[in-house]
Amino acid sequence: xxxxxxxxxxxxxxxxxxxxxxxxxxxxxxxxxxxxxxxxxxxxxxxxxxxxxxxxxxxxxxxxxxxxxxxxxxxxxxxxxxxxxxxxxxxxxxxxxxxxxxxxxxxxxxxxxxxxxxxxxxxxxxxxxxxxxxxxxxxxxxxxxxxxxxxxxxxxxxxxxxxxxxxxxxxxxxxxxxxxxxxxxxxxxxxxxxxxxxxxxxxxxxxxxxxxxxxxxxxxxxxxxxxxxxxxxxxxxxxxxxxxxxxxxxxxxxxxxxxxxxxxxxxxxxxxxxxxxxxxxxxxxxxxxxxxxxxxxxxxxxxxxxxxxxxxxxxxxxxxxxxxxxxxxxxxxxxxxxxxxxxxxxxxxxxxxxxxxxxxxx
Amino acid sequence: xxxxxxxxxxxxxxxxxxxxxxxxxxxxxxxxxxxxxxxxxxxxxxxxxxxxxxxxxxxxxxxxxxxxxxxxxxxxxxxxxxxxxxxx
Numbered sequence: 009x010x011x012x013x014x015x016x017x018x019x020x021x022x023x024x025x026x027x028x029x030x031x032x033x034x035x036x037x038x039x040x041x042x043x044x045x046x047x048x049x050x051x052x053x054x055x056x057x058x059x060x061x062x063x064x065x066x067x068x069x070x071x072x073x074x075x076x077x078x079x080x081x082x083x084x085x086x087x088x089x090x091x092x093x094x095x096x097x098x099x100x101x102x103x104x105x106x107x108x109x110x111x112x113x114x115x116x117x118x119x120x121x122x123x124x125x126x127x128x129x130x131x132x133x134x135x136x137x138x139x140x141x142x143x144x145x146x147x148x149x150x151x152x153x154x155x156x157x158x159x160x161x162x163x164x165x166x167x168x169x170x171x172x173x174x175x176x177x178x179x180x181x182x183x184x185x186x187x188x189x190x191x192x193x194x195x196x197x198x199x200x201x202x203x204x205x206x207x208x209x210x211x212x213x214x215x216x217x218x219x220x221x222x223x224x225x226x227x228x229x230x231x232x233x234x235x236x237x238x239x240x241x242x243x244x245x246x247x248x249x250x251x252x253x254x255x256x257x258x259x260x261x262x263x264x265x266x267x268x269x270x271x272x273x274x275x276x277x278x279x280x281x282x283x284x285x286x287x288x289x290x291x292x293x294x295x296x297x298x299x300x301x302x303x304x305x306x307x308x309x310x311x312x313x314x315x316x317x318x319x320x321x322x323x324x325x326x327x328x329x330x331x332x333x334x335x336x337x338x339x340x341x342x343x344x345x346x347x348x349x350x351x352x353x354x355x356x357x358x359x360x361x362x363x364x365x366x367x368x369x370x
Numbered sequence: 371x372x373x374x375x376x377x378x379x380x381x382x383x384x385x386x387x388x389x390x391x392x393x394x395x396x397x398x399x400x401x402x403x404x405x406x407x408x409x410x411x412x413x414x415x416x417x418x419x420x421x422x423x424x425x426x427x428x429x430x431x432x433x434x435x436x437x438x439x440x441x442x443x444x445x446x447x448x449x450x451x452x453x454x455x456x457x458x
Contacts (some may be wrong), residue, residue, distance in 0.1 A: 014389055014390070016401055047457070060389075061389070061392065062389035063388075064385070064387060064394065064396060064401055065396060065399075065401065090385060092383075092396040094398065094399070105373075115378075116381045116383075116396070117398040119382045119398075119399075154379075154380045155380055155381055156379060156380060156381035156382070156398050156454075157401065158398050183377075184398070184454040185398055185399070185454060189400075226452055227451060227452045227454075230453060230454050234400070306409075317448075
């Protein structure tokens with residue numbers, strides 16, 4: 009095997025602590041506690057190693073990254089390395105002074121989550137009263153510093169009708185970019201799928217809305233979308249390919265090819281405290297597990313799409329079929345696709361409305 | 371277009387990618403790999419030069435006429451402005 013090309017992005021989950029409890033959180037069901045988190049010096053070391061490895065953009069995420077008392081120091085360190093820093097935040101722990109301090113420390117971009125346009129529904133989804141109003145203020149503060157603002161809107165059945173209003177809101181806030189990101193059903197979102205998943209008709213209408221708004225607002229705001237794959241014909245190539253473009257470091261220092269990879273039993277993930285990022289990226293078993301295509305089974309082996317889709321998402325294959333080496337069930341050629349679509353159709357029609365909120369277990 | 375003074379907004383910046391020995395434009399959730407002309411255009415996007423002056427300078431640098439260069443420069447700037455990574 010040739011040496012893999014270096015990664016361009018690193019998602020640093022600085023902490024799993026978060027005041028919000030969104031039922032579609034991308035964190036794993038089992039969350040790291042504060043006592044397990046990497047210390048400041050170790051994170052700095054990770055960022056230096058990432059820079060040397062070829063990472064260009066660093067995504068500071070969580071949990072809620074602003075819950076870390078050392079965030080400013082970490083941002084300054086990244087700026088000294090000339091790494092591009094993106095803060096992925098709910099905003100509720102920030103205020104004008106903290107945003108200014110981050111901007112002065114050299115932060116490059118802020119991605120702020122909004123749950124909905126309607127404050128009551130937004131706060132209900134986040135499980136945090138008053139959150140929506142605070143987010144709007146923080147968005148204002150970000151734009152006032154001159155930092156570019158992206159609004160991130162996770163889309164599900166309770167807000168899918170608000171896409172146009174959310175784009176209008178983002179424009180009004182001065183955002184240069186908005187992500188219309190359909191919930192991806194892993195971890196917490198998979199647990200809450202029945203209360204979140206939209207119908208086929210809703211997804212089709214949402215896609216049409218996004219296309220129309222892109223044309224209307226071209227040059228004013230960039231509208232990126234993360235599609236819902238339950239109703240797709242072909243799966244998405246996970247992360248642009250397993251171990252090919254990006255890596256993820258958990259609060260306790262495990263290095264993953266993607267944030268859901270820990271669900272795949274049998275893979276052992278190295279820690280930044282035990283091995284260099286360079287070694288982990290280039291030669292760890294977990295990163296090499298699905299880099300090539302030799303793990304594939306039918307219908308993938310003889311499929312002429314396999315080089316582009318790479319079999320789809322390994323974590324979704326495992327979560328739905330029980331095997332990480334089968335085709336992603338979001339593929340219409342998978343024998344499990346009928347069941348997957350069937351569950352989406354059934355659950356979106358049943359209108360379950362209670363959430364299992366994301367919490368660190370006591 | 372000719373009289374605007376293009377600039378890179380905050381959060382969009384040029385960087386030499388040491389590991390891959392190339393120039394890239396870093397932007398929110400985007401990395402643009404640049405060819406020689408793209409790099410020369412973006413280097414001049416500091417708010418001090420008009421698009422027209424940019425075309426003239428590039429024409430001189432590459433031994434072409436401004437008439438040849440102008441449509442490419444303007445198309446490039448419009449494309450990057452639509453992506454919200456250059457302010458016109």
